Amino acid sequence: MSFYKEAKEQEAIRKKKNRIRIATWVIVAIALFLVWYFTK
Numbered sequence: 001m002s003f004y005k006e007a008k009e010q011e012a013i014r015k016k017k018n019r020i021r022i023a024t025w026v027i028v029a030i031a032l033f034l035v036w037y038f039t040k
Helices: 002-039
Strands: none
Touching: none
8 A cells, every 4th residue: 555655656746747847848948939039
């Protein structure tokens, strides 16, 4: 039972890390787009 709980927690941490990674890429993409848009 404790192993199952551990696995669930690991899964939650992995999902949170994925969300943070996606959010970071979105922010980077928007920043690059704005730089390109205002310097062209």
